[in-house]
Amino acid sequence: MLAQLFTDAAQSCKGSSPLTESLLLNAAADLSAGGVTTRVMAGYERDRKGTMPALRFAGALHRLVLEGRAPGLAKHYPSVGGSPHLATLWDAVLPVLREHTDELRARIGATVVQTNEPGRSAPLFGGLQVAAHAAAVAAGRDEPFPVRLLEIGASAGLNLHPDRIAYRLGDGAVVGDPDSPFVLDPEWTGRPSVDLTRPLRIVEREGCDLHPIDVSTEDGRLTLSSFVWADQLHRWDRLQAALELAAADPAPVRQATGPDWLADRLAGQVPDVLTVVWHSVVWQYVSPADRAEGRAILADAVARATPEAPLALLVYEPRRTHTGYEFHLLLKLWPAGVSLRLGSGRGHGVPFNWEEQEWV
Template identity: 85%
Template sequence: MLAQLFTDAAKSCEGSSPLTESLLLSAAADHGAGGVTTRVMAGHECDRRGTVPGLRFAAALHRLVLEGRAPGLAEHYPTVGGSPRLETLWEAALPVLHEHTDELRARIGATVVQTNEPGRSAPLFGGLQVAAHAAALAAGRSTPFAVRLLEIGASAGLNLHPDRIAYRLGADEVVGDRDSPFELDARWTGRPAVDLSRPLRIVEREGCDLNPIDVSTEDGRLALSSFVWADQLDRWERLQTALALAAVAPAPVRRTTGPQWLADRLADSAPDVLTVVWHSVVWQYVSSADRAEGRAILADAVARATPGAPLALLVFEPRRTHTGYEFHLLLKTWPAGVSLRLGSGSGHGIPFTWDQQAWD
């Protein structure tokens, strides 16, 4: 079972991270043969698919590399200046696994997948613009609503800053905060059907997470960095820039369950503000009980929404198709009753295709 979960995780890297794919396929074979991977993963044989043990394994190894404690393996990791040689990658990983078996097992057991991919801020920015415009139109306003942004599963809160990023849409076009030190190449196909030149005003931002990461600490920054696939330097560079931005303007992330936090935050309406509940690539980690409770809490808030204090749900999550999975950006607003599939894109948010359709 565990070897199959490693293989499944490897497939998710196919075509985008040859290093991680090769590492996980080799680990799956080693585990099946009773090799050192069985000792590293001891106690995790019954881990749920949604906890993605293969990615936790890869992150634990990457962290040793980032800490300078696996020099032979580091020669294969571009994040520290190496160059992958897939034919000898597993050979370089084996001594690290043997030397650090107990530490790796402990770290894998103590961590959850924490990508907090800042590239998802690009579709979030566009989705918030659509939501703010739609709520204003329904309320008969001439200007978009300001936004109160609430994120479930916020990790380190890196995606709570979409208004503080410059989004490059073409050679000569930048929207968002044009003076930001963080410029993101959105790689959009199409555009959301709103005026993107209007400023996105976020007047309140907060998140929750069962295991929030404090990126003001070296441990926190290493934890997030270790989950980047080491041969994806564009993602690595985006993350490092987002970490620097968060250090200057941190957003609060509360350590609590989603339903409990959401009930507290939605108990009171915010007059003249659009409250947006947001989550991205987190639903697979949420228990069925918490999902049901969260839906009930949101339904109560929907019943209290008014044109002057509207509510929106904006999510970027995978949806199964006949060919695999697609990541869709979905929007609902209340009381306007807007329900839209805004588009789809990479699980990392970049690239993204805008294709607005009704969402049932």
């Protein structure tokens, strides 16, 4: 039932986005009552939970606010300078739904949820440092390997620039690129087990996505911005900084399935470079068939890896625990045989707790 999916999505916002929680709870009640939300969501009644219809609804409304076409609603949206008043929020939403019913329905049908959260660059940066160092030790090299970074489910490619971000650590130290316009407080507990002051050299960066977003366009920037919950200004500011960084030097993101693209990119060895396959919070959206094919392609590449042309898998994905779900940063490195859980954090990558242990 669509109303239940909206209610479930609202619960996921509880404690972190009161604006989105209130919006979705009211929309769920309106759906149950057969109100205007029913017309806006017409055709999507049987959408799967994984397609996140409620967040597509919220994103479509936010997009109208960002475009300046819902001034009454904008008064509640901090992303454009407003201040939420939850008791009257739905009263401001209703006229927007009535006026833009057809447009909202079309946008909800044409988009997929893509937050491309740049906070995940922080655990990625530390994980790449660990991988480059461990591969060098295994190969008997004095210096860490340069990195070839390949991302599956890259969206707009915002997390393909971890070396170009300034990471401000708790003791005041800054690692990464201290001259970057994007300064990120990663909120780390602990540190990676390597020297972070050594430059991370990424010599090639590329991604794939079924629905890539072009950050050089206004439409692309608005699409990503619309999926940030409007009262989470820390995430909003982080995204805008990442968009500025990516627009100056966009990383290529190909429109392709993960297995097809990965088979092409891993077909040959690249000597004197550590090839890293990376993905974050994407596994849940991949079909079982594509998962199996992707594993087989990776296994073939693993068999060809050498100390001089090593291969790594680095992922940041949710894993079920006795208390629910945690997001774990996991590393496998071949042929060195390294298998580590580097730590855990929240879905957006910030904060993060470094705690290196064997990954079995």
